[in-house]
Each structure stands twice: as structure tokens, then as C-alpha cells.
Amino acid sequence: MNIQKITTLVCASLGLLGVLFLLFIIGKGDDAIEMSALQGDYGFVSYIIYLAQFTLAITILITLGFSGKNLASDKNKLKSSLMSLGAFLFVILIAFLFSSGVETPMKDDAVLSASGSRWVETGIRTFYFLTVIALGAMAFNSIKNLIKK
Numbered sequence: 001m002n003i004q005k006i007t008t009l010v011c012a013s014l015g016l017l018g019v020l021f022l023l024f025i026i027g028k029g030d031d032a033i034e035m036s037a038l039q040g041d042y043g044f045v046s047y048i049i050y051l052a053q054f055t056l057a058i059t060i061l062i063t064l065g066f067s068g069k070n071l072a073s074d075k076n077k078l079k080s081s082l083m084s085l086g087a088f089l090f091v092i093l094i095a096f097l098f099s100s101g102v103e104t105p106m107k108d109d110a111v112l113s114a115s116g117s118r119w120v121e122t123g124i125r126t127f128y129f130l131t132v133i134a135l136g137a138m139a140f141n142s143i144k145n146l147i148k149k
Contacts, residue, residue, distance in 0.1 A: 014055055021048040095125035
């Protein structure tokens with residue numbers, strides 16, 4: 001049995017299982033589901049959520065597996081990917097060095113630690129840095145193409 005047949009069977013069975021759970025949920029009705037949920041019984045709603053999580057996990061594992069296989073088969077692709085990963089980690093490092101952390105009170109009377117605050121600020125600064133880099137690269141390529149013409 002080849003990989004295409006296996007994939008087709010797995011996809012069809014997961015889809016059929018999802019439709020079956022959906023039919024059970026529709027058949028039970030909104031009011032009954034809400035009343036059961038208030039008592040802690042989520043029934044088939046839980047099963048369809050577990051199915052979605054299982055499907056997502058399979059998709060992620062297969063994607064990572066084939067991506068790794070393709071990268072390992074070509075040294076140039078692997079080198080390029082590692083250089084891109086290194087550049088991304090460098091941007092995160094720069095954002096982390098520019099960030100500072102301050103304990104922050106939150107709505108639910110909890111306190112965000114200084115470390116947590118620093119990581120949040122690092123994420124925001126990383127987003128800004130990557131946005132500026134992308135805009136700069138697009139502007140550079142546009143100007144370069146205008147000069148060539």
C-alpha cells in the first residue's frame with residue numbers, strides 16, 4: 001500500500017469521524033448541550049475537540065518530518081535554513097537586550113513578573129524589528145528595480 005492510499009484512508013476516516021460527531025452534536029440540540037455543559041458533561045463536543053487536536057498534531061508532525069527530510073537531503077537548503085534561523089535568533093537577542101522588565105499588576109489581581117514582562121516586551125520589539133526589516137527589504141528591492149529600468 002503506497003503513501004497516497006494510506007493518506008486518503010486516514011483523511012477519509014478522520015473526516016467521517018468528524019461528521020459523525022457533528023451529527024451527534026446537532027441531534028442533541030443546543031439547549032441540551034448547554035445544560036450538560038453547566039453540569040460539567042461536555043459529551044460529543046469534547047470528542048470533536050479531541051479529534052481536532054489529534055488532526056492538528058498529525059499535520060504538524062508530518063509537516064515537520066517532511067520538511068526535515070527535504071532539508072537533510074540538500075546541503076544548500078540546510079545551510080540557508082540554518083542561516084535564516086540564526087538571523088531570526090539574532091533579531092530576538094537584540095530585542096531582548098533592548099527590553100526591560102517591570103513587575104506589572106494585571107486585572108485578576110495577579111502580578112506579571114519582571115522576567116515575564118521582559119519577554120513580552122521582547123516579543124513586541126521582535127515584531128517591530130521584523131516589520132522594519134521587511135519594509136526595508138521591499139523598499140530596497142523596489143528602488144533597485146527602478147534604477148535598473
